[in-house]
Amino acid sequence: MLLASLNPAAVARGAEIADAVDIDGVRLSRSDIVGGATSVAERVAGAERVAVLATPSPATVLAITGCLIAGVTAVPVPADVGAAERVHILKDSGARAWLGEKPDDTEGLPHIPVRLHARSWHRYPEPPGDSTALILYTSGTTGAPKGVPIRRDAIAADIDALAEAWQWTPEDKLVHGLPLYHVHGLVLGLLGSLRIGNRFVHTGRPTPEAYAVAAGTLYFGVPTVWSRIAADNSAAGALSGARLLVSGSAPLPVPVFERLSDLTGIRPIERYGATETLITISTRADGERRPGWVGLPLTGIETRLLDDDGSEVPHDGETIGRLEVRGPTVFDGYLNRPDATAEVLSPDGWYHTGDVAVIDADGMHRIVGRESVDLIKTGGFRVGAQEVETALLGHPGVREAAVVGVPDDDLGQRIVAYVVGDARPEELIDFVAQQLSAHKRPREVRIVDALPRNAMGKVLKKELAQWD
Incomplete structure (x- = not known):
C-alpha cells in the first residue's frame, strides 16, 4: 500500500498519532487524515484527473491524499504560476476540476472544495501499482513545461530506498518549508511521511527561525535555505539535536556544507534526482558524506x-x-x-x-x-563549472558565484564568473589560478548584486549567459 501509515488496520493497531501532520497552524491526527482524505475520495472517485492548487495547507494535504486513496491522478499547480502556464498545465494534463483551495481564475473548470471536518470510513481497494499517482510539471526552462506522470510503484520504491539509505523510521519528525508541487517537498516530504509513518511539520516559509523551533530529527532544505541557516549561529545551533540535514534540488556549496558541519556537528546528506526519475543517488546515514559529492x-x-x-x-x-x-x-x-x-x-x-x-x-x-550550461569546452579542455564555483566560494570576499561558458573565437568558450561579493575581479582570477589548473581559471569575473534564481533556488544560467 502506497500510504502505508494510513492503512485502517495500521491505525487500528495503534499507529494513531495526534500530530501526524502539522501545517499552516493546523494539526491533523492520523485518523483526521484517514477520515478527511477518504471523504475527499468519495467526492472525486471516478474522475480521471483533477488539479490541486498546491499551497502549504491542510486542504492540499487532504486533496492529494484523497486522490491517492481513490486512485484519481492529482495535478499539483503552483499558486504563483503565471496565467499562460496555468492554462497550459490544465489543458495538457486533461484535469477536469479543481480540488481543494479555489484559484482566482478557475479557467472554466468546476471547483470541488475540501471540507476539513468531514469524515468518511469507506474502504477503497488499493489502485494498481503502475497507475499514475501524480502529474508533475517540469520548470519549463526549454519551452512550455512538460508533464511527468509518476507511477504509484515508483513513489513507493523511491521512498523505501531512501528509508533504507537514511535509516528513516516512524520515530522521525520530518521538517521542511518547501513547495508542495515538486518531488522534494511533496513526494519526499509529505508522501514519504505518510508512507513511513513519521510526524511531518511544514513550516510555511523555510526561515532559519522556523526550522530552529520545529525540533525535528530530519530536515529537508534547498541550498538557499541551508545557506541562510549557516549564516545564523543561533538557528544552526538549534538544529544540533537533529539526526539528518538533507540538501537537494541544487548543489550545496562546499563552504555551506562545512559551516553547517561546524555549527551543528552534523555533516549534511546530499542527494540527486529529477522529476522524471525521483531520487536516484544519495549519501547514506551510515556512510561517507563528502562535500560536493551526492553519494551512491x-x-x-x-x-x-x-x-x-x-x-x-x-x-x-x-x-x-x-x-x-x-x-x-x-x-x-x-x-x-x-x-x-x-x-x-x-x-x-x-x-x-x-x-x-x-x-x-x-x-x-x-x-x-x-551538460548544456555547466560543461565548458575551452581551449580543448572540458571544465566543470561547479569546480570553478567551489574554488571561488572559498574566497572570503565571495558570497555567491555562478560560472558559465560564453562563445569565444579563440577558445571556443571562455570561462566567465558572476560573483556576488566585494572582492576585486583580478584578485579572484588569480585566486582560482592558484587552486586549479590554469585553463580552469575565469577569463573574466563580473561583480553583480544578485544571481537570477528560480523558485527552488537554482541559478538560471541560460539567463545569466545572456547578460551583457
Whole structure:
C-alpha cells in the first residue's frame, strides 16, 4: 500500500498519532487524515484527473491524499504560476476540476472544495501499482513545461530506498518549508511521511527561525535555505539535536556544507534526482558524506557515464561523462510528448539526465552540472563549472558565484564568473589560478548584486549567459 501509515488496520493497531501532520497552524491526527482524505475520495472517485492548487495547507494535504486513496491522478499547480502556464498545465494534463483551495481564475473548470471536518470510513481497494499517482510539471526552462506522470510503484520504491539509505523510521519528525508541487517537498516530504509513518511539520516559509523551533530529527532544505541557516549561529545551533540535514534540488556549496558541519556537528546528506526519475543517488546515514559529492545509487538504481561517442568513461573521480540512470523510479515518458520522450529515454530504460558527472573508484558520484550550461569546452579542455564555483566560494570576499561558458573565437568558450561579493575581479582570477589548473581559471569575473534564481533556488544560467 502506497500510504502505508494510513492503512485502517495500521491505525487500528495503534499507529494513531495526534500530530501526524502539522501545517499552516493546523494539526491533523492520523485518523483526521484517514477520515478527511477518504471523504475527499468519495467526492472525486471516478474522475480521471483533477488539479490541486498546491499551497502549504491542510486542504492540499487532504486533496492529494484523497486522490491517492481513490486512485484519481492529482495535478499539483503552483499558486504563483503565471496565467499562460496555468492554462497550459490544465489543458495538457486533461484535469477536469479543481480540488481543494479555489484559484482566482478557475479557467472554466468546476471547483470541488475540501471540507476539513468531514469524515468518511469507506474502504477503497488499493489502485494498481503502475497507475499514475501524480502529474508533475517540469520548470519549463526549454519551452512550455512538460508533464511527468509518476507511477504509484515508483513513489513507493523511491521512498523505501531512501528509508533504507537514511535509516528513516516512524520515530522521525520530518521538517521542511518547501513547495508542495515538486518531488522534494511533496513526494519526499509529505508522501514519504505518510508512507513511513513519521510526524511531518511544514513550516510555511523555510526561515532559519522556523526550522530552529520545529525540533525535528530530519530536515529537508534547498541550498538557499541551508545557506541562510549557516549564516545564523543561533538557528544552526538549534538544529544540533537533529539526526539528518538533507540538501537537494541544487548543489550545496562546499563552504555551506562545512559551516553547517561546524555549527551543528552534523555533516549534511546530499542527494540527486529529477522529476522524471525521483531520487536516484544519495549519501547514506551510515556512510561517507563528502562535500560536493551526492553519494551512491539507491537500491535498485543503475548509473553510467558516457562520452561523446557513447562509450563508458572510467570511474576515476576525474573524467567527466554524461550521466544516465535506470531503475524502478524512472518515468515511462512525458505526457503527450512522444518526441521529447524519445530524446531522453532509451528503449532499454536508460534516462539521459542532461547532467554531466564524475564517479570515483568507490562509486561515489559528483554532479558537475547541466551538460548544456555547466560543461565548458575551452581551449580543448572540458571544465566543470561547479569546480570553478567551489574554488571561488572559498574566497572570503565571495558570497555567491555562478560560472558559465560564453562563445569565444579563440577558445571556443571562455570561462566567465558572476560573483556576488566585494572582492576585486583580478584578485579572484588569480585566486582560482592558484587552486586549479590554469585553463580552469575565469577569463573574466563580473561583480553583480544578485544571481537570477528560480523558485527552488537554482541559478538560471541560460539567463545569466545572456547578460551583457
